[in-house]
Amino acid sequence: MRWSACLCCLILGGCVPRSTRVALEQGLRRAPSARVPRPPSAGPELPPGAPLAALVLAAVARDPVREAGVHRVRASLEEARAEASLPPPEVALEVWNLPLAQPYALGQADMYMVELRQRLTPSGMRDGLARASLEEARAVTSELAERELEVAERVTMAYSECFAAARHHALHEAHLTVLDAMREAVLARLSAGSGDLAQVARVEAERARVLRSLSRYHGDRVRASRALDALVQRPTGTDLGVCEAPSALTPREDPERLVTRALSLRGQVRAARGMERAALARAEASRAEARWPELMLGASYWQMPEQRPGVGLSIATSLPWLSPGGRARARAAEERALSARASAAEAERSVRAEVLEALSRMDTLGRELATLRAVTLPSLDRARDATAVAYIHQRAELLEWIDAARMRLDAEMDDADLVAELLRAGASLDRAVGAPVPRSPVTPEAP
Secondary structure, three states: OHHHHHHHHHHHHOOOOHHHHHHHHHHHHHOOOOOOOOOHHHOOOOOOOOOHHHHHHHHHHOOHHHHHHHHHHHHHHHHHHHHHOOOOOEEEEEEEOOOOOOOOOHHHOOEEEEEEEEEEOOHHHHHHHHHHHHHHHHHHHHHHHHHHHHHHHHHHHHHHHHHHHHHHHHHHHHHHHHHHHHHHHHHHHHHOOOOOHHHHHHHHHHHHHHHHHHHHHHHHHHHHHHHHHHHHOOOOOOOOOOOOOOOOEEEOOOHHHHHHHHHHHOHHHHHHHHHHHHHHHHHHHHHHHHHOOOEEEEEEEEEOOOOOOEEEEEEEEOOHHHOHHHHHHHHHHHHHHHHHHHHHHHHHHHHHHHHHHHHHHHHHHHHHHHHHHHHHHHHHHHHHHHHHHHHHOOOOOHHHHHHHHHHHHHHHHHHHHHHHHHHHHHHHHHHHHOOOOOEEEOOOOOO
């Protein structure tokens, strides 16, 4: 009776805790599918002029790295299920004392035996290895969320370049109209006898410079369009349409609140903490392997010719205390756990720096844009208009008018660049935080 009770305790001791088994089954049920459903805007044909949000959804849904990560998650979950299971049973067939002269004469053997054996590895070891694989699956899931943010940021970067190039192109086309007005004014003065042919040549040279810039900005827009083609996996050369002008937005949240939110949401931090938990679980498994023996239970049936058949039971155990290998592996696993803990701390420090840097960048860009729109552009408008009137009334030189118009053009280009930079900085901030950050419009304010 006492022996049967001990045997039951040994068998039950080889079971993995129910909490681990439940976590494994839930993880397998909730594992992401490799067949990612595409949103309506992510069809094979994105319409020209598709908004930024549609391009981001399409790029994320078609990202092959995400599909690879999904398979890694499911592989880790299946590995966790395998680690939690007992080793497969073993069966052995033995024939004893065959004649040396006729080893094939099986009917002349003294005994036949069939034995079924089962190894019982320490439950703590299997539980630790299963939890380690489960935590690794969770870490890969967090990496998938991080990857989606990276893809969204790359799409936003390409889209902002497309917007800036299109905006610069439109501004230079409008500047050609100003140059045409200059040419007419020069010709009018020339017909009145007070002009100079060199001024006509000067206006034509300025037009040539603008036409060259138009070619460059057209090329920039095509390059940005090709980058978007690659990200959303659509045929190269698809008509991009007109990139809608993004709103100039700046965040209005406390930096420490954003940092706290980032540390709880960011996939990089969650993945690092998951790898730390996985390393701790493997360390526990190594300690259990070094501390507890592995059992081998066997049940056999044997038959001796002309005698009654019989059965046998066997039990064997390893002696881990007599080998330094297990203790060395446990110490190595503990060192890896400490390394993973330091990596997780570094991930938190890096995320904090990214959030504060992106937030500061957006704040600086917003202030500069507000000053540009409140002070610089109105003053340049007045200067350009006043110089044009002065030239028509022969109180200013042509170069003064050209310089005033060029300064106004440069300021408008700065406005477009700042809006594009704000869009890129906002994407970097969203990626740093791990989720979209509420923002408010930039309002022109005098300093």
